Amino acid sequence: MLRRKRWLFALMAILPTLAIFAWVRVYPIWETLRLSVHKWDILSKNKPFIGMANFQELFRDRLFIEALTNTAIIAFGVLLVTIPLSLVLAALIHYRSRSRLAAFYETSVFIPHVVSLVPAAMAWKWIFDAKLGPLNALLTFVGIEPQAWLFDPVLSIICVIVLCSWQALGYAVLIYLVGFKSLPVSLYEAAKLDGASGPQSFWFLSIPMLKPITLYVSVVTLVSGFNVYAQAYVLASDAQGAPGRQVRVLVLDMLENSFRNYRVGYAASEAVVLLLIVLLLTLVQFGLLRDKGGRA
Amino acid sequence: MSDRLANPGRLRQIVIERLIDIVLLVFGCLMLLPLVFLVSNGFKTPQEILAWPPTIIPANPTLANFQAVLADTPLLRWIGNSLLFAVLSSLSILATSAIAGYILAKFQFRSLTVVFIVILATAIVPFEVYMIPLYFQAQALGLLNSVWGMLLGYLVMSFGIFLIRQNAIHSIPDELIEAARIDGAGEFWIFLRIVLPLLRGALGALGVLAFFQAWTAFAWPLIVASRAESYTIEVGLALFQTGFTVDLGRLSAASAVVLIPSITLFVILRKNFVQGIASTGLKE
Numbered sequence: 205m206l207r208r209k210r211w212l213f214a215l216m217a218i219l220p221t222l223a224i225f226a227w228v229r230v231y232p233i234w235e236t237l238r239l240s241v242h243k244w245d246i247l248s249k250n251k252p253f254i255g256m257a258n259f260q261e262l263f264r265d266r267l268f269i270e271a272l273t274n275t276a277i278i279a280f281g282v283l284l285v286t287i288p289l290s291l292v293l294a295a296l297i298h299y300r301s302r303s304r305l306a307a308f309y310e311t312s313v314f315i316p317h318v319v320s321l322v323p324a325a326m327a328w329k330w331i332f333d334a335k336l337g338p339l340n341a342l343l344t345f346v347g348i349e350p351q352a353w354l355f356d357p358v359l360s361i362i363c364v365i366v367l368c369s370w371q372a373l374g375y376a377v378l379i380y381l382v383g384f385k386s387l388p389v390s391l392y393e394a395a396k397l398d399g400a401s402g403p404q405s406f407w408f409l410s411i412p413m414l415k416p417i418t419l420y421v422s423v424v425t426l427v428s429g430f431n432v433y434a435q436a437y438v439l440a441s442d443a444q445g446a447p448g449r450q451v452r453v454l455v456l457d458m459l460e461n462s463f464r465n466y467r468v469g470y471a472a473s474e475a476v477v478l479l480l481i482v483l484l485l486t487l488v489q490f491g492l493l494r495d496k497g498g499r500a
Numbered sequence: 501m502s503d504r505l506a507n508p509g510r511l512r513q514i515v516i517e518r519l520i521d522i523v524l525l526v527f528g529c530l531m532l533l534p535l536v537f538l539v540s541n542g543f544k545t546p547q548e549i550l551a552w553p554p555t556i557i558p559a560n561p562t563l564a565n566f567q568a569v570l571a572d573t574p575l576l577r578w579i580g581n582s583l584l585f586a587v588l589s590s591l592s593i594l595a596t597s598a599i600a601g602y603i604l605a606k607f608q609f610r611s612l613t614v615v616f617i618v619i620l621a622t623a624i625v626p627f628e629v630y631m632i633p634l635y636f637q638a639q640a641l642g643l644l645n646s647v648w649g650m651l652l653g654y655l656v657m658s659f660g661i662f663l664i665r666q667n668a669i670h671s672i673p674d675e676l677i678e679a680a681r682i683d684g685a686g687e688f689w690i691f692l693r694i695v696l697p698l699l700r701g702a703l704g705a706l707g708v709l710a711f712f713q714a715w716t717a718f719a720w721p722l723i724v725a726s727r728a729e730s731y732t733i734e735v736g737l738a739l740f741q742t743g744f745t746v747d748l749g750r751l752s753a754a755s756a757v758v759l760i761p762s763i764t765l766f767v768i769l770r771k772n773f774v775q776g777i778a779s780t781g782l783k784e
Binding site: 210211213214215217218220221222224225227228229230231232233235236239293296297299300303305308309310311312313314315316318319320321322323324326327328329330331336338341345370373375378379381382402427430431433434437438455458459462463468471472475476478479482483486 | 520521525527532537538541549550554596599600603607609615619622624627628629631633634637652656658661687691712723737738741748756762763766767770773774777778
């Protein structure tokens with residue numbers, strides 16, 4: 205009787221949240237999956253089932269392949285910059301955690317992660333600007349040829365990677381700092397007694413012991429890298445209004461297909477590809493974690 | 501004797517510590533430099549923006565850029581929209597996470613496990629994957645171009661539910677709830693008077709996190725809002741900067757108007773924020 209009453213309370217209390225979840229999460233996710241195997245061009249009433257045709261077309265679509273390649277380069281580029289840099293930074297900040305400036309170190313790397321994306325991207329756009337930007341001015345000053353950073357196909361992708369890394373770094377440092385705080389102090393003291401230097405204990409103790417955290421941060425960084433959009437959007441137009449080079453990324457291609465070409469079913473199949481990539485990365489993370497747990 | 505032996509080692513350590521301090525100090529300043537320049541450009545005359553090397557403190561500070569931006573764009577309206585969106589989103593996320601997190605932590609029923617699995621499974625799916633069908637839901641409800649439409653995507657946060665559930669498991673003793681029940685307290689009273697106060701710290705962290713998440717949202721507000729008066733500040737700025745007549749000073753001024761309050765807010769709420777973000781990494 206009492207148990208039944210409690211069960212009723214639990215049910216009534218969780219029902220509103222569950223309903224919202226079903227409405228704004230489960231249903232649209234299901235719709236994405238469903239639309240991806242249908243042909244739906246907003247203007248037409250019927251949505252015929254076309255099986256895998258959208259996906260087959262995707263892999264012959266030059267723009268989609270370009271978007272997928274760019275997005276993958278950006279995601280892995282950000283990963284390669286962020287992980288080593290944040291690991292070293294976190295180690296140094298942790299080493300100096302008793303310093304009076306410790307709060308400044310932490311906050312200064314973290315602020316780029318929290319500030320609004322568009323204004324921050326604007327700052328970088330000015331830095332990269334071919335005519336007005338300080339980067340080219342600096343290059344000229346030291347005698348290097350100025351570059352059209354936001355117009356060159358390769359350089360514009362590098363610009364996106366720089367901007368995304370600048371933002372991702374703070375999060376990675378913060379998570380690593382939590383990791384460093386959880387490492388046993390006694391182990392480092394033992395290593396020190398055995399004559400290990402600071403860099404040695406960093407290399408042989410910290411890095412292996414922080415592996416699960418590295419795995420976690422890597423997956424988070426990659427997943428958010430694959431969802432990159434705003435950064436490419438803002439950098440793509442020149443400060444004077446002249447369009448820069450559009451860095452075609454997955455989300456941009458998806459929105460264009462849906463809202464400019466009115467091919468919603470086709471855009472949904474792109475979303476499904478994005479979902480599969482994210483699922484794959486998550487599975488790899490869990491697989492590697494379990495693998496490690498099994499051996500330990 | 502031992503002092504003298506320790507001295508060279510101690511000296512070496514101090515030198516290393518100072519070197520690390522310098523590296524971190526320089527790096528921290530470099531991280532902030534783009535933002536510092538952006539704010540300072542907002543106060544510069546067009547000639548000074550082009551000057552090399554760029555100045556950090558403007559020689560002839562001017563408010564002309566700010567006046568021009570406020571005259572050209574509904575900047576304050578955009579900030580108002582963003583504030584309303586972020587506050588409503590935080591409130592909704594706090595309410596749903598507090599209740600669902602507590603129920604999932606403290607009530608052992610098989611049916612609830614199913615609920616938890618559903619929430620867990622959808623948590624992996626990035627927002628970008630289902631944002632297009634969600635757009636059509638908002639359209640069907642007639643919510644496009646409104647804060648309510650934007651809110652549709654930011655009503656719940658899976659991570660928020662996990663965070664509160666984790667906190668409830670660790671910080672609310674079962675005995676406390678049982679004792680209240682024996683004293684005849686109703687379930688709702690227990691939630692309101694015993695559970696909520698104990699979750700205050702976690703809810704504070706989650707609230708700050710949810711606020712910044714909505715405040716910095718971009719893709720979703722961009723597709724939901726297509727009229728200038730319903731833009732959020734992020735969308736408004738992004739579209740404003742594509743205009744042909746916009747110069748750098750005005751763009752920087754508009755950005756500074758957004759950056760200064762949000763950085764101030766962050767520095768004030770830093771502890772809450774860091775606690776919230778740090779707990780994202782501690783899911784296991």
